[in-house]
Every structure is written in structure tokens, then in C-alpha cells.
Amino acid sequence: MIQLRNVSKKFQKNESISVVALSDVTLDIKPGEFVAIVGPSGSGKSTLMNIMGLLDVPTEGSYLLENKEVSGLDIDALAKLRNQKVGFVFQSFHLLARTSAKENVELPLIYSDRSDIKNRAANALKAVGLEDRMNHFPSELSGGEQQRVAIARSLVNEPDILFADEPTGNLDSQSGLEVISIFQDLNEQGKTIVLVTHDQHIAEHSRRIVRISDGKIQADGAVAQPKRAAEELSKLQADKTNANQNARLQADEGEAT
Numbered sequence: 653m654i655q656l657r658n659v660s661k662k663f664q665k666n667e668s669i670s671v672v673a674l675s676d677v678t679l680d681i682k683p684g685e686f687v688a689i690v691g692p693s694g695s696g697k698s699t700l701m702n703i704m705g706l707l708d709v710p711t712e713g714s715y716l717l718e719n720k721e722v723s724g725l726d727i728d729a730l731a732k733l734r735n736q737k738v739g740f741v742f743q744s745f746h747l748l749a750r751t752s753a754k755e756n757v758e759l760p761l762i763y764s765d766r767s768d769i770k771n772r773a774a775n776a777l778k779a780v781g782l783e784d785r786m787n788h789f790p791s792e793l794s795g796g797e798q799q800r801v802a803i804a805r806s807l808v809n810e811p812d813i814l815f816a817d818e819p820t821g822n823l824d825s826q827s828g829l830e831v832i833s834i835f836q837d838l839n840e841q842g843k844t845i846v847l848v849t850h851d852q853h854i855a856e857h858s859r860r861i862v863r864i865s866d867g868k869i870q871a872d873g874a875v876a877q878p879k880r881a882a883e884e885l886s887k888l889q890a891d892k893t894n895a896n897q898n899a900r901l902q903a904d905e906g907e908a909t
């Protein structure tokens with residue numbers, strides 16, 4: 653699905669200063685994979701994701717997306733292909749504030765020639781468990797719910813690949829797990845997912861971890877036993893229920909004495 657061959661990206665700040673963000677990256681991602689890209693700040697994770705997601709082009713090397721060379725495409729061709737093939741989720745949710753959850757999810761459909769807009773947006777919101785929040789504005793939703801709206805928006809054009817850049821970066825640990833649990837469900841249904849994160853625990857929910865530093869791939873391996881976000885969430889829930897019960901017991905004992 654994704655084949656990068658000796659891809660480099662150099663940012664030219666001015667005549668004398670340039671930054672090499674990616675250096676000689678060769679990477680294959682197959683349909684149905686769930687890959688986490690990890691590495692320290694400034695290592696080139698977002699640059700790599702932006703190139704794979706057709707938001708940017710390499711300065712050197714070849715990129716075959718579904719067997720089509722895309723490294724030399726112009727901005728219009730990239731935008732068209734991007735709209736058909738890929739979905740994005742970012743750290744800050746990028747929702748329109750004065751627009752309902754449903755209208756936010758409908759936005760990408762305006763640029764495509766798909767019909768049944770209303771149904772598609774509703775179904776995408778259902779897939780992330782927000783069918784009862786369709787008419788709420790972003791300010792009426794929690795951070796985790798806003799990110800789920802953003803995921804629904806990324807899915808509405810039925811992309812082949814979903815790219816997420818630090819999607820849990822602005823969320824508490826429970827909301828983060830809820831988001832990861834949605835990605836795991838989507839991946840089980842066959843969606844290819846590329847997740848950028850600096851959080852090792854989050855990365856261990858993927859099936860494969862690619863580690864980069866200084867713009868180079870340092871390690872690339874399968875995750876033997878991916879963590880299950882849904883299980884961690886039910887454990888969190890059980891712990892909470894126990895804590896509540898204990899608190900109630902203690903209060904009852906207090907009243908009895």
C-alpha cells in the first residue's frame with residue numbers, strides 16, 4: 653500500500669540554513685497494518701506522516717502509494733488523491749466551533765462528489781459512539797468526544813488509510829484509551845492505521861512499532877502482544893466502581909457507630 657524508497661526531506665530555511673528532517677527512509681506498509689511511529693521531538697515523525705499522507709512531498713526518493721508514484725505530483729493532484737485515499741486526525745481536533753458535530757463530519761463530503769451526505773455523517777458518528785451528540789457544538793463536548801468527532805470526520809470519505817498525529821496528546825489517559833480503542837476496532841475491521849506518538853504505552857496498542865531519530869529509522873518490529881484498550885478501559889471502570897463501593901461502605905460504617 654505504502655512504499656517509500658530512500659526518501660529524504662530537506663527544509664531550506666534560507667540560503668545558508670537547511671534542516672534535514674528525513675534522511676534516506678525506506679519503509680513499506682501493507683494493507684490492514686496498524687503501525688505506530690515513535691521517536692523524540694524533532695526526530696521527523698510528523699514530516700514522515702505528512703509525506704505518507706500527501707500533505708507534503710519528499711525532496712529525494714520515491715513514494716509509491718497503491719503502486720502509483722506520487723512523489724512528483726503537483727499540489728492539485730496531491731489534494732485530489734488525498735481526498736480520495738487518506739483521512740487525518742491531529743492532536744488539536746481542528747473542529748469548527750460554531751458548527752455542530754454532524755456538520756463538522758459532513759465537511760469533507762462537500763469537496764467530494766459523494767451522495768447521501770446526511771446518512772454518511774450519521775453513520776460515521778455512530779461508529780465512534782456519538783449518535784446522541786450529533787447536534788452538539790464542540791464547546792459542549794469533552795476533549796475525548798471532540799477527538800471522536802474528528803475521527804468520524806476522517807472516516808466519512810471512507811479512506812484507505814487513516815493517519816493520526818499525536819491524537820491522544822491533548823487527552824487525559826481514559827479519553828486517550830477510548831480513542832485508541834476506536835482505532836483498534838477500525839483496524840480489526842480492516843482499516844490501515846498509521847499512528848504517530850511519543851508515548852510508548854500508546855504505541856504498544858499497535859501491531860508494529862517504527863522508531864525514528866534524527867530523521868532515520870532506527871528500529872522496526874512487530875508488537876508481540878498488543879495491549880487492548882477496551883480491556884484497560886473496563887479495568888479502569890471496575891476499579892472506579894470498587895472505589896465507590898468502598899467509600900459507601902466506609903460511610904455506612906461511620907453512620908452505624
Ligand SMILES: Nc1ncnc2c1ncn2[C@@H]1O[C@H](COP(=O)(O)OP(=O)(O)OP(=O)(O)O)[C@@H](O)[C@H]1O
Binds near residue numbers: 692700
Ligand atoms: N516546515 C518546516 N520548515 C523548516 N523546518 C521544519 C519544518 N517542518 C519540520 N521542520 C524541522 O524538521 C525536523 C523534524 O520535524 P518534525 O515536525 O517532523 O518532528 P516530530 O518528530 O514530529 O517532532 P514533535 O514530536 O515535536 O512533533 C525538526 O528539526 C523541525 O524543526
Ligand SMILES: [Mg+2]
Binds near residue numbers: 697699817
Ligand atoms: Mg510532530
